[in-house]
Amino acid sequence: MTMPDGIATVTLTGRYIRPDGTPASGTITVATPSTLTIPDADTIAVGAATAVLDENGQFSVVLIATDTPGTQPEGWNYTVTERFRGSATRTYGIALPQAVPVVDIADIAPADPSQGKYIPVQGPPGADGRTILSGASTPGAGLGADGDFYIQTAGSTWTIYGPKAGGAWPAGVPIAGGGGGAVASVNGKTGTVVLAASDVGAVDTSDPRLTDARTPTTHATSHGSGGPDPITPAAIGAASSTALTSLTTRVNAAEATLAQLPTGMGSVRRQMVDPGLTDPVMASPPAISLTKATTSTISGAIRYAPAPVVLSGSDVRGDFLICGATDMQVGTVAPDPNYALPTSKYPHTYASGQSAWAFEFVTDADAFELRFKAINNAAYRLSVDGVPVTRAPVPTGALSADAGSGHMLKVSFGSSAIRRLRFDLFTVPFGGIYINSAFQLWRPVSTRGRLMVLGDSITDGSNQNSGQGIGTWLYKAARMMGVTDVWDQARGGTGYTVAGTTATFGDRLAADVVAYRPDTLVIMGGYNDNSGSQSAISSAAASLYSAAKAALPAAQILVVGPHAPTGVPATSLVNTDITLRDAAQAAGLPYASLITGETRNGAGTVISTQTPFVTTANASSIIGTDGVHPTDAGHDLLGRFMVRALTPLLPL
Numbered sequence: 161m162t163m164p165d166g167i168a169t170v171t172l173t174g175r176y177i178r179p180d181g182t183p184a185s186g187t188i189t190v191a192t193p194s195t196l197t198i199p200d201a202d203t204i205a206v207g208a209a210t211a212v213l214d215e216n217g218q219f220s221v222v223l224i225a226t227d228t229p230g231t232q233p234e235g236w237n238y239t240v241t242e243r244f245r246g247s248a249t250r251t252y253g254i255a256l257p258q259a260v261p262v263v264d265i266a267d268i269a270p271a272d273p274s275q276g277k278y279i280p281v282q283g284p285p286g287a288d289g290r291t292i293l294s295g296a297s298t299p300g301a302g303l304g305a306d307g308d309f310y311i312q313t314a315g316s317t318w319t320i321y322g323p324k325a326g327g328a329w330p331a332g333v334p335i336a337g338g339g340g341g342a343v344a345s346v347n348g349k350t351g352t353v354v355l356a357a358s359d360v361g362a363v364d365t366s367d368p369r370l371t372d373a374r375t376p377t378t379h380a381t382s383h384g385s386g387g388p389d390p391i392t393p394a395a396i397g398a399a400s401s402t403a404l405t406s407l408t409t410r411v412n413a414a415e416a417t418l419a420q421l422p423t424g425m426g427s428v429r430r431q432m433v434d435p436g437l438t439d440p441v442m443a444s445p446p447a448i449s450l451t452k453a454t455t456s457t458i459s460g461a462i463r464y465a466p467a468p469v470v471l472s473g474s475d476v477r478g479d480f481l482i483c484g485a486t487d488m489q490v491g492t493v494a495p496d497p498n499y500a501l502p503t504s505k506y507p508h509t510y511a512s513g514q515s516a517w518a519f520e521f522v523t524d525a526d527a528f529e530l531r532f533k534a535i536n537n538a539a540y541r542l543s544v545d546g547v548p549v550t551r552a553p554v555p556t557g558a559l560s561a562d563a564g565s566g567h568m569l570k571v572s573f574g575s576s577a578i579r580r581l582r583f584d585l586f587t588v589p590f591g592g593i594y595i596n597s598a599f600q601l602w603r604p605v606s607t608r609g610r611l612m613v614l615g616d617s618i619t620d621g622s623n624q625n626s627g628q629g630i631g632t633w634l635y636k637a638a639r640m641m642g643v644t645d646v647w648d649q650a651r652g653g654t655g656y657t658v659a660g661t662t663a664t665f666g667d668r669l670a671a672d673v674v675a676y677r678p679d680t681l682v683i684m685g686g687y688n689d690n691s692g693s694q695s696a697i698s699s700a701a702a703s704l705y706s707a708a709k710a711a712l713p714a715a716q717i718l719v720v721g722p723h724a725p726t727g728v729p730a731t732s733l734v735n736t737d738i739t740l741r742d743a744a745q746a747a748g749l750p751y752a753s754l755i756t757g758e759t760r761n762g763a764g765t766v767i768s769t770q771t772p773f774v775t776t777a778n779a780s781s782i783i784g785t786d787g788v789h790p791t792d793a794g795h796d797l798l799g800r801f802m803v804r805a806l807t808p809l810l811p812l
């Protein structure tokens with residue numbers, strides 16, 4: 161598309177390859193920091209531009225120059241987000257001044273954005289600098305370039321020539337004192353110079369003000385305690401001894417109180433009331449309706465399409481905050497090219513990738529529509545300004561007979577206001593958001609880092625709870641702790657030694673965890689391993705913990721053991737819990753036991769104790785009919801258990 165007249169542009173290009181030379185696959189998103197107003201072009205620029213790497217790993221995109229005249233605000237820069245399959249997402253800033261019309265991203269991308277925020281700027285080539293030359297003789301015509309100066313150093317008086325112009329040197333000007341002679345003048349005085357005190361700002365000792373004797377004002381001869389003229393605190397405006405004693409008492413009391421308070425960011429969380437005790441839902445939820453269609457019912461609507469869905473018609477690229485997933489892909493068979501899904505979990509395919517994930521956006525629209533492809537048993541949960549509309553995820557409402565067809569989920573508020581919206585999705589192919597063209601859509605920011613769980617079906621969900629993966633304890637605990645970017649990297653049936661139908665924890669560590677760089681990693685499992693060899697479990701756990709620590713040196717890593725679904729743990733479960741606890745302690749990692757209720761820090765010290773997750777009293781109400789997996793009530797309880805267990809350890 162041609163850029164409107166009056167807007168300066170820069171073409172940003174680049175090529176990405178893997179270490180073996182094969183082309184990388186993924187996207188480059190270049191976002192403005194806010195809405196840009198360009199009065200000279202009668203244009204407003206919003207959102208971001210996303211380029212998809214071609215089969216050679218290359219891209220090219222024409223962008224607005226960051227110094228386009230008249231743009232408001234001034235001094236802005238782009239935010240670049242690189243998302244490649246099998247590689248961690250990274251974000252950094254760049255400036256694209258119009259003086260350099262074509263820029264290769266390899267010339268300006270920082271080598272390590274994690275070490276600080278950079279704004280790489282490639283400026284135009286500068287003009288050649290000017291030179292001061294010197295010599296004993298006068299300068300010849302062929303010496304130097306226009307703009308240069310020349311100093312002739314022969315004799316006691318030097319001569320300066322310049323600047324050279326039109327290829328010729330002008331007449332020279334003598335420099336007094338050349339060759340290291342005496343100074344010719346000081347402070348405007350010449351000849352034999354004598355400086356007075358006033359010449360250098362010194363004090364004149366003959367000033368009578370310094371020698372005139374002064375009689376001091378009459379005052380007491382004694383200020384000793386009990387003397388005839390003691391100085392009291394009131395006489396000099398000082399506090400009385402009584403007031404000082406009172407102040408000292410209060411300071412000591414305050415210091416004693418402060419000394420009792422724990423320190424660190426984690427301790428701040430320990431002082432907070434657990435929001436999981438209530439986990440409220442919206443009191444006045446919006447109206448939600450479903451239509452089997454791919455055309456919006458909103459008058460004058462445009463589609464904000466997720467990358468890499470191809471834009472058509474009036475579509476624009478939607479600048480969404482993708483949470484819990486990345487490596488967005490579209491399918492190849494209709495209608496899948498219109499719907500994006502993340503592929504950032506084993507086996508990393510469009511058909512079987514990241515089933516549980518979320519996206520957020522902010523809009524001032526009074527209504528919007530979510531376009532999605534219907535799949536049986538799909539579910540979602542909508543949150544508005546951080547508060548869920550429903551406590552548990554709900555089905556999309558699409559009929560089984562309509563599986564594979566496009567649908568519109570309409571959300572109507574009845575009035576325009578700025579709102580932050582979040583959709584937690586389970587197997588919902590995402591086709592975009594439609595809003596009236598009079599309104600705007602933009603991306604919010606993530607909060608409290610990236611929380612990830614490598615685990616089994618207790619975290620990945622089952623048919624015993626609503627919404628499968630988005631209805632488990634993980635999403636509930638993340639909401640209680642204010643974490644936006646929560647990753648469910650769990651697979652049912654897996655464990656330390658058991659692969660189930662997929663792969664073991666150790667086999668999935670590099671591709672499912674390390675590649676996406678969590679800030680906090682919870683390794684939670686062991687139930688599927690408990691009937692096996694304890695020595696094999698111990699060896700696999702030690703190897704996994706060591707590899708995770710080495711690959712993620714900056715991450716907070718926590719280990720959680722298996723649960724006992726009957727409330728009376730079998731010996732094999734108790735042994736597995738102890739085996740994993742000992743392996744975690746040997747690796748210096750904190751450990752939380754669902755069986756005992758204890759949480760230990762990396763040194764092995766018990767730092768909190770609570771009732772075990774499952775007891776004989778609650779087992780029938782929190783464990784489903786399959787006798788293993790938690791119900792919605794069970795995940796509510798487990799979410800609160802995990803918040804209480806982990807909050808003292810989390811750097812949130």
